[in-house]
Amino acid sequence: MGDTKGQALFSRCRLRCLTGLLQSKKFWNLWPRERIERRFGAESKACELENKHVMKLRSIDKVHLLSKGFQNLKFTGIMDTDIMTLKLLSTCVNWQKTISVWDRVNSFTGIKYPSMAEYIVAKEIEIKIKALSESFRDSGLSSQILDDLANKACAMDLNYDNVQIEMKKLQQSNLSLVQPECPNSSTVNKTQKKLELKEKNALEKIMYNKLDKRKEEEKVLKYRVTCLRKGDHCFGSQDAAHHFGGELQDQYNWVVDLSHYDLNILLCIMRDELYCGVTLTKESLHHRNITHFGPTTLRATVCYGMIRLGCPNLGDIIVDPLGGGGSLSIEGSNPNLLLFNDLDYDESDALETMLVAEQGVLTFPLTFHLCGDIHPKAVMRTKANISSMEGQQRSKINTLTWDATKLPLRDGVVDLFISDLPFGKRCGSKKGNPHLYTNVVREMARTAVPGTGRAVLLTHDTRSFCK
Numbered sequence: 001m002g003d004t005k006g007q008a009l010f011s012r013c014r015l016r017c018l019t020g021l022l023q024s025k026k027f028w029n030l031w032p033r034e035r036i037e038r039r040f041g042a043e044s045k046a047c048e049l050e051n052k053h054v055m056k057l058r059s060i061d062k063v064h065l066l067s068k069g070f071q072n073l074k075f076t077g078i079m080d081t082d083i084m085t086l087k088l089l090s091t092c093v094n095w096q097k098t099i100s101v102w103d104r105v106n107s108f109t110g111i112k113y114p115s116m117a118e119y120i121v122a123k124e125i126e127i128k129i130k131a132l133s134e135s136f137r138d139s140g141l142s143s144q145i146l147d148d149l150a151n152k153a154c155a156m157d158l159n160y161d162n163v164q165i166e167m168k169k170l171q172q173s174n175l176s177l178v179q180p181e182c183p184n185s186s187t188v189n190k191t192q193k194k195l196e197l198k199e200k201n202a203l204e205k206i207m208y209n210k211l212d213k214r215k216e217e218e219k220v221l222k223y224r225v226t227c228l229r230k231g232d233h234c235f236g237s238q239d240a241a242h243h244f245g246g247e248l249q250d251q252y253n254w255v256v257d258l259s260h261y262d263l264n265i266l267l268c269i270m271r272d273e274l275y276c277g278v279t280l281t282k283e284s285l286h287h288r289n290i291t292h293f294g295p296t297t298l299r300a301t302v303c304y305g306m307i308r309l310g311c312p313n314l315g316d317i318i319v320d321p322l323g324g325g326g327s328l329s330i331e332g333s334n335p336n337l338l339l340f341n342d343l344d345y346d347e348s349d350a351l352e353t354m355l356v357a358e359q360g361v362l363t364f365p366l367t368f369h370l371c372g373d374i375h376p377k378a379v380m381r382t383k384a385n386i387s388s389m390e391g392q393q394r395s396k397i398n399t400l401t402w403d404a405t406k407l408p409l410r411d412g413v414v415d416l417f418i419s420d421l422p423f424g425k426r427c428g429s430k431k432g433n434p435h436l437y438t439n440v441v442r443e444m445a446r447t448a449v450p451g452t453g454r455a456v457l458l459t460h461d462t463r464s465f466c467k
C-alpha cells in the first residue's frame with residue numbers, strides 16, 4: 001500500500017512496499033499490522049518510487065494507492081452514528097490529489113469532475129446502455145446477430161422498447177439458435193455453470209462497449225467502492241461502501257458502476273482503523289507471458305517468486321522437469337524485469353536496479369532454460385507460449401517431451417530445478433504423488449551439479465512430499 005506525497009502535480013508518489021497486500025483479507029490475517037511493520041519498516045522507512053517503476057515490480061498482482069488512514073476510531077455500535085462517521089471520513093481525504101496520481105497511471109481522458117448537468121446526461125446514457133447490454137447477454141442470440149442489433153440500437157438512439165421488439169422477432173425466427181432448456185439442469189456441474197456465466201459476462205462487456213458510441217472525452221468518470229472489513233461493526237461491508245461512496249458522489253458527481261467502472265476506491269476497515277485509497281492497476285499485473293493457458297497454469301507473479309528463491313547465477317542451466325505450459329521458464333527468461341522484489345526490498349539498491357532494468361538487461365542474465373512434460377499437449381502449449389514471446393528470449397528456452405522420472409540428461413549438469421509439482425487435484429493423483437515425487441526428486445539429485453545444485457519446488461500435497 002502506498003501513501004501520496006504532497007508534491008505539486010505528483011510526479012512522484014510515496015509508496016510503502018506493501019503494495020497490493022491489504023487487498024487480500026487472508027493476507028491481513030496472516031500478516032498482522034505489527035508484523036508488517038517489523039518486516040517492512042515503519043512509516044519512516046517508506047520508499048519513494050516513480051509509479052511506472054512500481055508497475056514493473058514482477059511479484060505484484062495489484063497496486064493500490066493509500067490516500068489516508070485513520071486510527072483509534074470510536075465506532076459506537078449505533079448504525080446511524082457510525083454511518084455518519086463513515087460519511088464524514090470520506091470528506092477528510094484529499095481526493096483531488098489521489099485522483100491525479102491515479103490519472104497519471106491510467107491516463108483517463110474523460111470528464112473527471114462533471115457538472116450536475118453532465119452527470120445527469122451521463123447517468124441516463126449509462127442506464128440505457130446497461131439495460132440493453134444485459135438483455136443482449138441473456139437473449140441466447142448469436143454474437144453476429146447481436147452485433148447487428150447493437151448497430152441498430154445505436155441508430156435508434158438506444159430506444160429500449162423498440163430494440164426489445166426487434167430482439168423478440170429475431171429470437172422467434174432463430175429459435176433453433178436458442179439453447180433448449182436442459183432437462184437435468186440441476187445436475188449441470190458448478191464448473192460448467194461458472195464457465196457459462198463467464199462467457200455471458202464477457203459478451204455483456206463486448207455489447208456494453210459496442211453500444212457506447214460516445215467519444216472518450218465525453219465520458220464521465222465511473223467509480224465503485226470496494227470495502228474489506230474485519231471486526232465487529234453494526235454496519236456491513238456493503239453498507240459502508242454504499243454510504244462512503246454515496247458521499248463521494250454527492251461531492252463529485254461521478255457515476256456509480258459496479259461492473260464497468262474506471263476507478264475502484266478501496267475502503268479497508270480493520271476494527272477501529274480505516275484506510276482508503278484507489279486501485280492503480282486496471283488489471284492484475286500477473287497477466288503477462290502466457291497466451292495459451294492450461295488447467296494448472298501458474299501466475300507469473302508466483303513464477304517470479306519461485307525463481308527468485310532459487311537465486312539464479314549468471315550462466316546457470318535451469319530446468320523445469322514438469323513444465324506444463326512453460327510458465328516458469330518463460331518468466332525466468334523474460335527481459336526487462338526489475339531485479340528487486342517487494343519482500344526483501346532494500347531502498348539503497350533500488351535506483352541502481354532501476355537503471356539496470358531500464359537498459360533492458362535480463363533479470364536472470366544468461367540463464368538457459370529447459371522445460372519438459374510427459375504430455376505432448378503440454379509441450380505444444382509451451383511451444384505456443386514461447387512463440388508468442390518476442391525474439392531474443394526464445395533462444396533461451398528449449399522444450400521436450402520427457403518423463404521427469406527418467407530425464408535424458410547427464411549426471412551433475414543442472415544448476416537449478418524450478419518446478420510446480422502436480423498437487424493431485426486438477427493434475428495427478430494424491431495416491432500416485434508419493435511415488436512420483438520420490439522418483440522425480442531422485443532424478444533431480446542425479447542430474448544436479450554436485451555441491452551447488454538447487455531445487456525450488458511447489459506443491460500443496462506436503463504429506464506426499466514428506467513421505
Ligand SMILES: C[S@@+](CC[C@H](N)C(=O)[O-])C[C@H]1O[C@@H](n2cnc3c(N)ncnc32)[C@H](O)[C@@H]1O
Pocket residue numbers: 294296297298321322323324325326327328372373374375378402403404405420421422423427428436
Ligand atoms: C502442476 S502442472 C505444471 C504447471 C505449469 N507450472 C504451468 O504453469 O503450466 C504439473 C505438470 O506435470 C506433468 N507431469 C506429471 N507427471 C509427469 C512426469 N512423470 N514427467 C513429466 N511431466 C509430468 C503434468 O503433465 C503437468 O503438466
